[in-house]
Amino acid sequence: MKNIKQMSVPELEALAQRIRERILDVVSRQGGHLSSTLGATDLIVAMHYVFDARKDPFLFDVSHQAYAHKLLTDRWDAFETLRQFGGISGYTKPSESPYDYYVAGHSSTSVSLAVGAAKAIRLRNEEGERIPVVMIGDGAMSAGMVYEALNELGDRKYPAVIILNDNEMSIAKPIGAISRILSHAMASPFYQKFKERTEKMLDHFPDSAAYMAKRLEEGIRMITPGILFEEMGLEYIGPIDGHDMEQLIETLETAREMHKPVIVHAQTVKGKGYKIAEGYFEHWHGVGPFDKESGESLKKSNGRSATQIFGEKLCELAEKDDRIVGVTAAMPSGTGMKLLMERFPDRFWDVGIAEQHAVTSMGPLAKEGFKPFVAIYSTFLQRGFDQVVHDIALMNLPVAFAIDRAGIVGEDGETHQGAFDIGYLRIIPNLTLFAPRDNGTLELAVEYAAKFPTPCAFRYPRGSMMLESGRYEATPFELGKAEYLEKEGEILLIGYGNGVGRAVAVADRLREEGVRAAVLDLRFVKPLDLRKLESATAKFSRWFVFSDGAKMGGVASAIAEALMPESLEKIEIESFEYEDRFIPHGNTKLVEESMGLLPEQIAKKIVGKLAVSG
Template identity: 40%
Template sequence: MSKNIYPLLDTINTPDDLKKIPITELPKVCEELRSFIIDELSEHPGHFAASLGVVEITVALHYIMKTPYDRIVWDVGHQAYIHKILTGRRAQFHTNRQYKGISGFPKPEESEYDAFGVGHASTSISAGLGMSVAANLKQEKDRHIVAVIGDGSMTGGLAFEGLNNASINPNNLLIILNDNQIAIDPIRGGMHHYLVNITTSRTYNQVRFRLSKLFTDFNILTSGKKRKITQITNQIKASFARQSNIFEGMNIRYFGPVDGHDCMNLARILNEIKDYNGPKVLHIVTKKGKGYKPAEESATEWHAPGKFNKETGERIISDPCGQPSLYQDVFGKTLLELAEKNDKIVGVTPAMVSGCSLNFLMEKMPRRAFDVGIAEGHAVTFSAGMASEGMIPFCNIYSSFMQRAYDNVIHDVALQKLPVVFCIDRAGLVGPDGATHHGMFDLAYFRCIPNLTIAAPLNELELRNLMYTAQLPGKGSFVIRYPKGKGVFCHCEWEQPFNELPVGKGRCLKPGNDFAVLSLGSIGNTATKAIKILEEEGWSVAHYDMRFLKPIDEELLHTVAKKFNRIVTIEDGVISGGFGSAVLEFLAENGYQASVKRIGLPDRFIEHGTPEELYHEVDLDVNGIANSVRKFLSKQ
């Protein structure tokens, strides 16, 4: 970029360069960073509003701390773009989230400044505490560890587990609580109200901060007097706020709240408190989308807005007229229809109201839609509790996030045979978010759990009918997994009357004589196109849509195995332990000698890019499937 546009930013390639700039110039650095983010993300989409909200704290941290020796651990990572720009990746930033480009999240393999790999929420305090305890054990007294966590991530149970442990282990962890009152959607729950109460107690916080600084400056905070001082400051808190401070109650020193957009003051405060012994929290108040009016006014919409006109704020969105529906919208609209017919149905999601389209139900029936915060395990057990009292919860969790609730599914739902319907969104390869977000493992990790019915729709109409089927009496614990993005039908084609689908039964999509293709889920649409290519080459191919992984259609498998000695299985989950493995197990257990080619995701983590690029990389696009089948047939 031209130096006339970014005169200060053009001089900064590392935090050492940043430290050469006078502190009075930091606000100008922040202005240039905001302009850079707006310029770049308007053309190369990414996580926008979160990045704008943490400009000042990121600059202040790198100005005061000695990174990478000092560690900064970002929670989730949506907000780490400024960090990446200041740590040597500005020239490559236009490749952010693009195929073979830099990751949209902190990634240690990418830079020594990325202290810990993240992508899921609420991990920063636990990871940072581990680093701080390790530094203590290694006698690295001068190493500072900072965990930056948003108030949205503070709703996750892991964050509280970290806080609890920080209060008893020797450490000097600094927790930056970035309070902007929103995650992706507005935050709901007690933590939100608690932080609001703290931010209204400014008199107390000013007095407490000054008292703490006074005691420290005069070296009178000896170990024998610490408990007494804590009692005094807690009494001050009770007087001003009429409530105790949860952090101080856990023996974690609390500072704030302070303006998270005053960079010079943040740098001053960080410099004053960074060497205080013991765990501590600096509570900053920020505005998500700060500096760009449309994002400030609608942070949810501008979380990851895609391309937009930076001058007008107009988002560049393709005309949806005549386009296939998003799977998430099919889920949301179908759930509302079902809830209107069945008063036992409720919807549950861990902080993904708009992402999974639970907002349709929440707007019409707010008492029957529940956003439990970023707490996947709680979402599952909360659903189980409602199911035990006769309700039918539709618990919508992204595939990669469901990994965090695995034990809850086993212990609290499947073991008790409770009628919870798990709608697993974002199955398969999801695109630019990369390895932390791909829904690769759900088929394999659910398949081994007793008492679960596991289904994957071929298209939106199938999703709709599976949801209808799952809420009927006697269906038990039900899993429905579907991909991110658009399906194959427009509204008039999938908005059809409900039909019950027979559980555990697949279907023949087309007959054939040379070999059989068995597919599970929406990847079957890609398989159909690959089969067409192979038939144009002279092959006669039978195609079966299995619909259910568990119970798998054994009658249909017997039919296939008796007719064909060459079978291809196709799935968009990991090949280890998934659908193809289930078919192999059936064939082996029943004495069939068919040759089987399993096509699915390889046994490795897959990086970021568009879904089209990634499916091509792993040979799960049309040509890749056709080529894999050709190689299999040639060996036969």
């Protein structure tokens, strides 16, 4: 391919179209993020034309929109392996390419990274040679971290170019006044020329006239989207057409030469170039395989997902109890909260990408007698950790955390795997942790949480539960009570949450090998059923623990910490939880196989250990 910097505007436009076609072809066959990356393609082509990704830090917020960047940086053929196990990531990843400056998978980190990069560039005396370039979506602007970074950037005046990709739709519809300001439709050429001429005139006017001209310029600025940024000390250009290649290049070149922090506000169309996907809010953000002609999904349904069951059950309870309220952070469909927002718009809220605010805002509702549910992915609840500690648990308020995507989530990979919530929540006083094992107990978990008088959290996986419903009777939760599903055996398998399904599957395979295993559903990891666990030490000397979470600080660790020393001397505990590593992306089964966590792999290991021990 011809060097991008030697291309004409028509050639760049043709290149952008080729890139969109490549993205559409691969994503339609394998799944991935579609509408966001199609909408950002022209911006990314212009970025690579104006800036140099070999030396300028390219920072993509979230980075699921960076497919065009990957295709422009020596990954055209490798793109065929997008999000596949052993293939390239769906996000930027420095270990994959030197052109990927930083890992990104969570929202609203890019401006902080740009500030850090700009500081390093200044300290290395490389200003004028290198400049951080950010692409951030309007949805990410709802997170407070962005404004913390902009505040310092506007004060310190580090050179940086921040491209605001404004498509008026993040994953879900953008929330709040900021998104409305950013989507203001005033054309930019008039304002930019007016501002420039005013500043020049002020140098020659007497004080009184200069004062009046300045007030006029400020009055015009008051009705432009730039006021927010210019009042923070940043230069603002826009809005411009994010699909006009010539205008994009001219604007980015201007921003680069200003040697200041500059916001370039570009308005784009999500799903650009694929008519079926243009204009939708959520459906085309992340997709499985689909038919390009019709847009119909090719993915077979595996029945009701845990997310659906949670949403439907909570809606059922909310019909009967108007004290039940809830919040999500820009994931209404992903958490099952969309159903409730439509049915009870005054009691359920999407606050945008603002996990900290989401958690804290539910505290006063609980204090005022309501029953709040915070529906959030495991990986994103990490962002609200201090708020769980300081604003909910410390006050001992009855907020329920419904933790979706607990465990391995597959193709999204390291930044999204729900591995850590057991460990980071288990250490918090006043917080009760429990988990359902199947669809029936998930419904019971929602009921239990709705009545629970203090802070609690329950977790469930992406997609379907591993244990099929109906195999064991769904019994109500009792605080700190575990339940035997299989009472007799030579060894004890202990499961927590979706790990119960893995334990049962292992027990089935062990039975085929002539080994009988008892199965205990722990149900609660805090508080533990110490009575059952202590009594089990007299009956079983070999314990094997299963949960879809990290081993360090996980379920086996909790059990070992809680048992009396004399009890621990009687038993040997082995955990089949996740090892101390970040879990790669790929098909969930292939990822689990690589980690030795498939039931048949675990059963083989256990049989081998039993044979060695005699």
